[in-house]
Each structure stands twice: as C-alpha cells, then as structure tokens.
Amino acid sequence: MMRGVSITTYLCVALALAFTCTAHSEGLETKPNFLIIVTDDQGYADLSVFDHHAKDVHTPNMDRIAIRGVLFSNAYASAPVCSPSRAGWNTGVHQVRWDPKSSFNCGHPKGVKNIAEYMKEAGYATARFGKNDYGNKSLHRRNVREDPLRHGYDEFLGFSAHGHDFFLLSKEIEAQTPDPKGHSAAVGPLMHNKGTKEFKDGYLTDIFTDATIDFIKRNREKPFFVTLSYNAVHHLIHQAPKPYLDKFGVKEIPNYDPAKDGSYEEWFKQFITLGQITDEQMRRYYLANLSCLDDNIGRLLDALDEMKLVDNTVLIFFSDNGGAPTNGAWNRPLAGAKFSLWEGGIRVPMIVARPGEEHAGETWHEPVSTLDVLPTCLNAAGIEVPDSLDGLAIPTGREGFNGSRDLFWRWGKDSYAVRSGDWKLLHNGKFSGRKPTAGIINRPRLAKGTRLFNLAKDPGESKDISKQHPEIVTRLQALYQQWSKEVKR
Amino acid sequence: MIRSRVVVGCLIAVLACVAVGAQAKAETSKPNVLFILVDDLGWRDLGCYGHTIHETPRLDALAERGMRFTDAYAACPICAPSRAAIMTGKFPSNTGFVDNYEHKLSGKTLRRTKDRQLLKLEEVTLAEAFKAGGYQTGFVGKWHLSGATNESHLPTDQGFDVNVAGGWWGHPRGKNGFFSPYNMFALKDGPKGEYLTDRLTSEAIGVMDRFAKQDKPWLLYMSYYTVHAPFHAKPEKTKKYADKARKAGVKKFNAKYAGMVESMDENIGRLLDWLDDNGLRDDTIVVFTSDNGGHIGATSNQPLRSHKGAICEGGIRVPCIIDWPGVIQPGSESGVPIHGVDFYATLLAMTGQAQRSQGHMDSTNLVPLLQGKKGFERGPMVWHYPVGVPHIAHSKPGSVIRDGDWKFLRFYEDGREELYNLRDDIAESKNLLNSEPEKAAELRAQLDALLESHGVGR
Numbered sequence: 022m023m024r025g026v027s028i029t030t031y032l033c034v035a036l037a038l039a040f041t042c043t044a045h046s047e048g049l050e051t052k053p054n055f056l057i058i059v060t061d062d063q064g065y066a067d068l069s070v071f072d073h074h075a076k077d078v079h080t081p082n083m084d085r086i087a088i089r090g091v092l093f094s095n096a097y098a099s100a101p102v103c104s105p106s107r108a109g110w111n112t113g114v115h116q117v118r119w120d121p122k123s124s125f126n127c128g129h130p131k132g133v134k135n136i137a138e139y140m141k142e143a144g145y146a147t148a149r150f151g152k153n154d155y156g157n158k159s160l161h162r163r164n165v166r167e168d169p170l171r172h173g174y175d176e177f178l179g180f181s182a183h184g185h186d187f188f189l190l191s192k193e194i195e196a197q198t199p200d201p202k203g204h205s206a207a208v209g210p211l212m213h214n215k216g217t218k219e220f221k222d223g224y225l226t227d228i229f230t231d232a233t234i235d236f237i238k239r240n241r242e243k244p245f246f247v248t249l250s251y252n253a254v255h256h257l258i259h260q261a262p263k264p265y266l267d268k269f270g271v272k273e274i275p276n277y278d279p280a281k282d283g284s285y286e287e288w289f290k291q292f293i294t295l296g297q298i299t300d301e302q303m304r305r306y307y308l309a310n311l312s313c314l315d316d317n318i319g320r321l322l323d324a325l326d327e328m329k330l331v332d333n334t335v336l337i338f339f340s341d342n343g344g345a346p347t348n349g350a351w352n353r354p355l356a357g358a359k360f361s362l363w364e365g366g367i368r369v370p371m372i373v374a375r376p377g378e379e380h381a382g383e384t385w386h387e388p389v390s391t392l393d394v395l396p397t398c399l400n401a402a403g404i405e406v407p408d409s410l411d412g413l414a415i416p417t418g419r420e421g422f423n424g425s426r427d428l429f430w431r432w433g434k435d436s437y438a439v440r441s442g443d444w445k446l447l448h449n450g451k452f453s454g455r456k457p458t459a460g461i462i463n464r465p466r467l468a469k470g471t472r473l474f475n476l477a478k479d480p481g482e483s484k485d486i487s488k489q490h491p492e493i494v495t496r497l498q499a500l501y502q503q504w505s506k507e508v509k510r
Numbered sequence: 511m512i513r514s515r516v517v518v519g520c521l522i523a524v525l526a527c528v529a530v531g532a533q534a535k536a537e538t539s540k541p542n543v544l545f546i547l548v549d550d551l552g553w554r555d556l557g558c559y560g561h562t563i564h565e566t567p568r569l570d571a572l573a574e575r576g577m578r579f580t581d582a583y584a585a586c587p588i589c590a591p592s593r594a595a596i597m598t599g600k601f602p603s604n605t606g607f608v609d610n611y612e613h614k615l616s617g618k619t620l621r622r623t624k625d626r627q628l629l630k631l632e633e634v635t636l637a638e639a640f641k642a643g644g645y646q647t648g649f650v651g652k653w654h655l656s657g658a659t660n661e662s663h664l665p666t667d668q669g670f671d672v673n674v675a676g677g678w679w680g681h682p683r684g685k686n687g688f689f690s691p692y693n694m695f696a697l698k699d700g701p702k703g704e705y706l707t708d709r710l711t712s713e714a715i716g717v718m719d720r721f722a723k724q725d726k727p728w729l730l731y732m733s734y735y736t737v738h739a740p741f742h743a744k745p746e747k748t749k750k751y752a753d754k755a756r757k758a759g760v761k762k763f764n765a766k767y768a769g770m771v772e773s774m775d776e777n778i779g780r781l782l783d784w785l786d787d788n789g790l791r792d793d794t795i796v797v798f799t800s801d802n803g804g805h806i807g808a809t810s811n812q813p814l815r816s817h818k819g820a821i822c823e824g825g826i827r828v829p830c831i832i833d834w835p836g837v838i839q840p841g842s843e844s845g846v847p848i849h850g851v852d853f854y855a856t857l858l859a860m861t862g863q864a865q866r867s868q869g870h871m872d873s874t875n876l877v878p879l880l881q882g883k884k885g886f887e888r889g890p891m892v893w894h895y896p897v898g899v900p901h902i903a904h905s906k907p908g909s910v911i912r913d914g915d916w917k918f919l920r921f922y923e924d925g926r927e928e929l930y931n932l933r934d935d936i937a938e939s940k941n942l943l944n945s946e947p948e949k950a951a952e953l954r955a956q957l958d959a960l961l962e963s964h965g966v967g968r
Contacts (some may be wrong), residue, residue, distance in 0.1 A: 114720075285634070296634040296869015299642075347868050450955070456871035459864075 023162055034371055050242040053376055053401055053418040054334040055140070055244040056233075056325075057394065058086075059110075059248065059319065060370075061103065061152060061184075062257035064344025064460075067311060068370040072384075075460075083318030083372075086338050088330075089381055090374025095476075097386040098342045099411075101359055101366035101432055103183055104156035106391065111135050113395030113412040113428070121429040122182035126156040129167045136395045140246040143404050148176040148236045150229045153212075154183055161202045163212070172246075176214055176271040178232045182207045184250055186285075187260035188226075188276050190220035206237030206257065208277065223384040224262055225314075226253045230317040234324045241328055244389060246398075249321075253314040256293055258306045258348045264324045265309035273392045294345055300349070300459040308350030314341045332376050335401050339371035339391055339405070346457030356462040356482045359414035360448055362430050363482055365461065373415055375401055380418065387422045388440060389415055429504045439497045439504075446487075446497035473497070538860045542665045542794040545853070546779060547596070547731070548774060549589065549680075550818055551736035552804020552811045553827045555771055557676070561753055564762070564771045568779035569831065572798060572966075576833030577842045581932075582619045583912070584802045585850035587818055587825030587895060587905070589680050590654045592850055593733075597635045597655070597668065599854030599870020603894035603964040605633070608678070609655070613897070620907070626678055628663045629954070631657040634869045634936060636705060636854050637669030642828050643863040648672040648717040650731035651710050652692040654680045660695045670731070673718075674713045688706040688735070688742035688770075707736045711777040713782050722788055724930055727861070732781065736960055738890055739805060744767025767808040793833040795860055797853065797965050801827040806902055807849050815938045819899035821910045821919060822938055826893060834860060849891045849914055852876050889913070892960045896922070909956040918953035929953065 050122070063357025066075040067174050070084040099109030099116060100123065101302055108116040108127045112135060120127040129135065136458065137147045149169040153463055159167035160182045169177040183205040195201045195209025202209075210219035211228075220228060233249045244479045248437050259274050274292075282288040291297045298306065304408040318338075341368045346358040357363025374381070392412030416422060430438040435450025448471045462481060473487035473494050486496045553559060556566045556906040558573040579831070585595030590610040591602040602608045610624040631636070637647045637731050649665035653676030656663035665673040676694035684693035690704040690931045702707050714732050721728035730761070747769030754764035778798070803825040804810070806817040811824035818825055831904040832838065837860075855873035860867055865875070890913040899905040908921040915933035929943045 292868075294610075294868055294871070295632055296639070296866030298868070299864030299866050301864035407817060450959075456867050456873075458867045 022314065043335060050439035052143070052145070052403065054237075054244055055145075055398055055402070056237075056321075056332060056334055056336050057247040057248045057250075057398075058321075058336070058338045059107075059250040060314065060338075060340045061149075061250075061252050062342065062345040062348050062350060063254055063370060064350030064358075065355050065365065065368055065370060066353045067254075067307075067344060073354055073368070075353065076268075077304070078311070079352075080311065080315045081183050082315045082322060084431065085319070086323055086336050086372045087382070090331055090336065090372050090378050093371040093373070093389050094384055094386050096339060096369055096371030096391065097367050097388065097428055097430075098340070098369050098391045100430065101342050101361055103152075103255075103328045103341050104154050105152050108156070109411075110339075110341075110391040111137075113143065113392055113410040115392060115433075115508060117222040117413075117431050118218065121431075121509065124433070126158050128159055129155045129172060131166050133484050135172035136398060137169070137246065139173075139395070139399055139404055140402065141173045141175070143402055144244065145246040145402075146236075146243045147174045147238040147246045148233075148240075149174045149179060149248045149250065150177075150232045150236070151248075152183075152185070152252045152255075153179050153181045153250070154179070155181075157204055160205070162203060163215075170215065176236060176241050177217065177227070178211055178213050179250070180207060180211055180252075184255045184257070185211075186277065187225040187226060187252075187257065188223075190225070191221065192219045194247070194277075194279070198277075199279070200284045200286050203286050203289070210286055216235045217280050224313075226251055226390070227262075227318050230321055231322045232315060234320060237328065244402075251314060251317075252305055254310045254350065255347050256347060257289065258310050259292060259298060260305065261306065261309040261313050263314045266306070267465070268312065269305040269309040271305040271309060303347075303349035303353075303458050304460055305349075310384055336374040336377065337372070337394055337397070338374075339394070340369040341391075343367060343369060344461070346461050346463075347459055349460065351460040352483045353460070355460060358457050358461045358463075362432050362436055364445075364450065364476070364480060367430060367438070371412070373397065375417065385419060387419065388426060388428055390428060414429050427504075428501055429501060431505075437501055438474070439501045441497055441500060443475050444472045444493055444497060445476050445482070446494060446501070447472045447474065449481065514756055519601040525580075525591065528637075529943075534740075539793075542721075542727050543640075543645075543729045543733050543861065544785070544794055544796045545857070546652075546778060546781070546796070546798045547593070547733045547827070548798070548800045549733075549735060550802060550805045551737055551774075551800035552809040552830060553814055553824070554811060555737075555804060555809055556775075556829050558831075559829050563758060564768050565762065566771060566775040568775045568782060569798060569829075570735070570795065572778075572782070572833055574841045575835075576796070576831050576840065577838045577844055579729055579830040579848055580843060580845045581847040582799060582828055582830030583847065583849050584800065584828045585824050586893065587820055588899070589652075589738075589801050593654055594627070594629050595851050596625075596853055597629060597637070598633045599851050599873030600633075601635070601872045601892055601893060601960075603961055603966050604872055605630075606966075608894055609897050622897060627655075628658050629668060630659055631663065631667060632860050634866060635668045636857065637665070637729065638730065639669075639854070639858060639863065639866055641669045641671070641868075643858075643861070644726060645722060645861075646671055646721045646726050646728040648674075648714075648721065648728065648730045649675060649676050649733065650674040650714045650717060650730065652680065652735045652738075653677060659966040664696075665731075672717055673796060675710060675735075676716065676733070681734060681740065682735055686742075689855045694744060705773065706838065707773045707777050708733060711780050712736060718781075718784060722790070734774060737767060737770040737808065739807065741766040741770060743767070744773060749771050750766065764808050773911070780835065785926075794835075795857070796833040797831075797857070799830040801850075801851075803827060815901055815960075816904045816934075819902040821893050821895050821908050822904050823917075823932070823936065825902075825905070826910075830871075831920060832880060834880055838878075839934065840945070842882065842934075844879060845889050846879055846886055847891065847914075848876055848879070849874075849888065851891075852888070856880070871894065887914075890956055890960065892957065892964075894964070894966055896963060896966075909961060911953050911955060911960065913953060913956065916949055916953060918950060918957060920957065926952070940962065956959045 068088040098106040100106040155167040189208040210217040352365030355364035357365040396414040472485040527928040558570040586592040596609040611622040674698035691699040732874040751768035752765035814824035816822040816824040854870040855875040
C-alpha cells in the first residue's frame, strides 16, 4: 500500500514539473542561460533514468534533468579518456585535427575557438567550475591557452589535472606533501581566477556546487554560461562524505597524511593499482560518491527553481567518457570501459534540456556526440554556427536527424572505431590498459584485431561478424581512411 | 513512459539496498584451501602426466578427483618471480620482479647484483586478501621472497598468520641438505637424519590441526622445498628407482630425484589423508602445481624443449591439478592455457570472496573453466625474463607471448624471434616465423603492447 501511495505522489510531482516546463515555453525574448554539467567517468549503467540502469543505482536528481529534457541512449564522447574528450566538446572540433596521435596531450591550440569564447563575445557572463583538463603538458599551469581565463571564461575555480583530492585543499597540506601536483593525484588549494583559494574544510563536489550557485546568483540578471565540470566520480572514488559512506555500508578511509604516508602518489596508488579495495567495496564507494554528486545536482536544480531561472536555462548533462575500469562504475550492457574504444569507453549518459522542450521525458536513440554540445548551445543562443565544426546542432525534434551520420574515433597511434548506422567497426591496436573491476564486461581478447558489430542487435559487442560481412568491413575501413585524410587537412 | 521508469528505478534501488544489507549479514561457510607448490617439478614427472618410472599414486588419484591441466604455466622459468606472481596475481614484467636478484645496468647489459628481490610490502598478497576475507592463513616451506637477513618481507609480513621454515633461501641450507640437522630459519632441527619433506608435512598437519579448532576457514600454503637440488632421497627409494630404471633400460636417470618425487607424493598423500580423517576433504579446495619446469640435472622434460631457466616449454610448462569437490567434473582434463598469476582471482572466486581486480590485475578468474564452461579463453599471457642461466640451452634473456595455440619468443642478445604452433608442435621444433608472417606480426605487436603497458617496452 505504501508503495502505491508513493508512486502516485511521485507521478504527480513529475507531471507537475513537466507541465510547468511546457507552460512557460512560449516566447524566448531574452537569451537563454546555459549550465553545462559534466561528470567524470560515470558509467553508462549508472544513471537511473535509463531502462538499462544498474539495479543498485539511484540518481533521482540527474533524472530530474531527464524529465525536463531529452535523454540520449546513443551519445558518444569523442575520446575514451578525459583530456581529449574535453578538448573535443569544448571546441566542437574533433581533437585529432590538431592531435593526430590522439593522445592524452592534445592541449588547446590558439587557433581553435572555445565554447566560452563564442559565449563571451555574445555578451554572456562566463564561468568554469571544477576540472579543467587539456592533457598532461598544461596541467597545473597558469597563463597558457589551456587556462580557462585565457579561453573565454571570466571566472574560474577549480584545478587543472585529471583528478584532485576531494578533501585536502589547504596551503598547509600542499606545503607538506612532497608531490602535491600529480597528474591524477593532486592536493592543495584550487586555482581561483588569477590566484588560488584554499579550503581548510569542505568537500570538492559541494564546493563546486556552491561556487556555481553563487555565480548564478551574482549574474542572474545577465545571460550566463557556466561549465560545471565535477571531478566526481573520478578516483579517488572512496572519498565521499561520511553520511554517504554510511548509507552504502563502507568504511571511511583516513585521508592522506604526509607525516606517515610518504608521497601522495604512493598513497594514491594503493587504492588504484594495489587492490586495497575489493571490487565489491569499490562499487559501494562509487555509489556513495555518485549519490553525493546527485544530491549536489539536486541542490543546484533547487537553486535554479528558487531563482526562477529554470525556464530560461539550457541544461546539458553528460559524462566525459565511459565508466572507468577502476572506479567501480558499470557500463552494462556495454562491454569495456574508459581507455578503450569498446562502447563502454565512449558511449556516455547524456541529457539535453532546452527551455520549452516539447519532447521532455523522451529518450532518443539517434547517435549524437559530445562534439554537438557547442553547436547546440550556439543555436540556442542565436549565435551563428561556423561550418568548420565536427559537431552538429542537436535538432529540437527527431525529424531533424536527417540521414545517417558517421562517427569516428582514434585512440593512440593504431586503434580506431567507426560507427555508421547500426554498424560499428572496432580496430584495437593495443591493450586497453587496466584489468577492470568485476562490474565491467571485459571481453577476453581486448588486444589487437579488427571486429565488426551490429549495435542494434548486439550493443554489448559480443559477436564479431566481420567474417560474415567483409563488404561492410571494407566500407567502414574506407570511411575511416577518408575521414583520416579529411582531418589531416 | 519515462516517469514510470524513474519510479521503478527508485523502487529497485531501495530493494537492492535492502538485499545487499541482508547478503552482508548471511555469512556462508567458505571452503578451506590447501595450495601445494612444489619446487622445480617438471611437466612430465608425475604418473598422470605420462612418466613411466616415477610412482605418484596419490597425485594420480588427485587428478582422478579433480581437473588436470595439460597447458598450465609457471609465471617464470625460475623460482622467486614465479612465486611472487602467485602472491600478487601480476605478471613479473608488471611488478618488475623478474629475477631472484636485483639487477644493475653494467654498460649495456643487465647484470645480477647480490641483492635479493623483495616482494614489496605494499602489494596486497593472496594471503592478505584471504586474511581480510576472514581466513586463517598458514605458510609452510620455501618462501624465497625476502632479504638475506630474514628480518623483514617474511610470510608473516605478507599476510600469513603462521610461518614454518620460510625465509630467503631457495633450498635447504644445512650441510646434510634434506636431512636434519637443517640449520634453517623458522624451523627447529629434528632428530638426526629426519627427512625435511616428511617434517614439513608434519608441521603442516600441526598447523591444520590448530586451524581446524577455530570456527574460521583456512588457507594453507604448502610450499615444499622438494624436488629442488640438492638431490637427497631416502636411500631405499634411491635404490628402488635405480633398479627400476636399470630394468627398464633407461640410461641417464636420476634415481635420487625419482626418490624425492616419491617422497613428495607420499607426503601429499598424508595431507590428503588428514583432510579425509577430519572429514574436511569435501570442504577443501586442493591445488597442486610447480614453480617452474624440471631441472636439467634432475629430469627430462621431453617432448618439451629445454629446462628450468629457459623460456621454452620445458622451463615454464608445469603440472597442475585442481580438486574442487562438487564443482569440477572428476577426472576431467583441460588443454586451455592457464598461468600462475591466475590462482589469485580464481581462488578468491572459488571461495566466494570479492575480487580485488586493481591489485591482481593480470589474474584471470578460471572458475568458468573449472565449471566446465565451453569456449573459455584465458587470453594472451606473457613472460619476460631479462637474464639467463649459464649452461642451459636457450636460457637467454627474452620475452614470450602465448595466445591460443600460438607462441612467439624473442631473444634479446641476438634479436632472434621464433613462432610455434604448440597444438601441432609441442616440442617447438618448427619455427614458423617466416611461413606465418601475419601471425608473427600480430603476436609481436601484442607482446610489445603488453610489455609497454608494464613499463618494460623495448
């Protein structure tokens, strides 16, 4: 009985929300605001609004965005790891055009325009909160093109690295740590505009949410463009506030202590490469971290509601790549994970919620790319979309997807993938890195080889049908060759 | 549509949380594990592996109860790295533990130093994982993963509650070798003339007796010093095998070694009898294997090529029997290649414990194979052995990859490469490098990629 009541209540709330959205959809006199929420290493199964979601996942607040917008079941990042994927979506240009090796070190060239630059030129107040990552060469550096203040953002609070300690944000800890500025493992104060800002207490996910709400409050009268790029749910995944750890039944692991733990890198490693945490516990830590992230997104949505900005704000939500093999994420029913071009490495949760969304609550299965975020935003802001982009503005109705769209990936010097219609050609030139935790479907032969899959019938890429369809293999190989030539220009 | 999905999602999530909680409370009884590692036992040295002179009735009977592997591999053609790989679930190339000793570059060649390689304390060992899983953990016998002073990196520093006789050395230290007085660390001398293999078994039985009194499952890592040199057998056994070999017309036969093999078999029989006598046989998983191939002075590994110390089949292919009562089809045989690193993930899975994939990252869970699932593939396995042992044919610095039936070898001193199809050519006699260039290129690339991912690329 209780369950029946709660379902009805929930339905009422959901319906009310949907009606509110449509009621205010007419007449966009002012420029819409933009809030882009990027999560880090979130798995394809780890968003509860998906039909295929993992049973243990519950993300009611991320789901709230899906209720307002369109959920994409076939959204792809342009790379299977953070830095190049971020370079791609931030510019709308496939990053291999300037980084043909498709590495971690793509950088952000001067000649390629950042989404924030378009927005700033159009009169938007711009801010970036959270992770800023254009590859190893620019990490922790200021006054370079990769510094957000040098590519269109008015404000920045965050870090420039693959990951950052969720708790250790003080000057004191930075001074005591022999290696505070690692690639994935960094500690100490955050970069704040032109300087730094330390936090003696606080949790990174909360801090980024607070900063975003504060910025929006200060700029609510202007059109604003905010990129909120959480480092959750990237390692160190076990770092979640205690109530969340309690909720999922896992123990608090003491923070890094320079006095007894040696280097931060060594301390960090035990959780990533030495197996201190079992797969089962890793999943719980992940769920705790994700749950905290979800509550923060809820807080943000509440703040937008309170400020009555909901009906004039474009919300776009996605993960930078597939769930990582090491952080406890799940990508089921997809195979593989981050660092690989199997679907689990590149297919990501993605939601686009535009004001007055006629199709609110729908799930669209057409392939889209995170490269499409930039042109979609330009379109919504009434800014002309340049021809030079690889991304395409996501249409406002499904009829707007005309014809087949081919998507391409390159990872390292000899791995690539092509998706054309339901077909996917996957060529692995090397091992895809780490052995994944138990939740990841790991095809036993991740090594070298060319495989063909029909994703409509076999999203888990379990049956290689390249032998049965050599003509399709040839066609997709030719498409890749053609694309390779085109991006060289 | 989407709204109802959200609601269902919530409910499922709530139910899942409840289910997880309930599961955590209901602790099922876990099986015990008796892991038996023998030193330098060759692939052909047991009756059930086709030896016609050695008598190993107890291990033959174990194979009749469990699964016998024809293509089981040690992680390294010498002791310590092979043992470290079992403990960590990582390829030696991945941990850097590739030889018994540390190395130093001298000019362009890598030379051994006198410093022993130590198994890093930060590694979460098999024993530590079992201990965390609520197991009592015991170690008896040869350890070979600590420093010369026996002050640290001992079994008791790596997750074992109990250590008997485990220190830095790789073979008995006393002047009488396998006969007391042993003059060993963590083992009191027995009466003069006592035989070490018998003694270690008695010690192991003592440990199991103590473990059995506790209401907790146990892991006993029984690591016999035998059948490593010095070749010391009981005189009556030596005589028995010398006669048997003579009658069979076999020349160049090491009768002492054969006597050691028989004592080993008898003693493993004593351990199995103890399980039977205590009603634990059906609650205990038994694993039997060797740390590398047969020694050149001890045995012939034919039809396999070469011996301990070489990355040829004779150096790395080993006997392996797994008895998992109630799960494995008794008397089954598997030709699927498996590797020493695989015991870690497999034993965790067999005992219902959580995997620690980020630790034992090269370890493949073989449970589907043990359950008899068809089409199981282990995937490519790699060896990296950057040193050589003098006087052993083909014992040169090199790397190997085996994937399916194919094996590709590379020797670093002269850059020689070899490719074999082991299904057709177990003796590695026909180098197919030139006749199968595509296969060679594929395996070469896989080997390079694997080694590169381990940080030991060319």
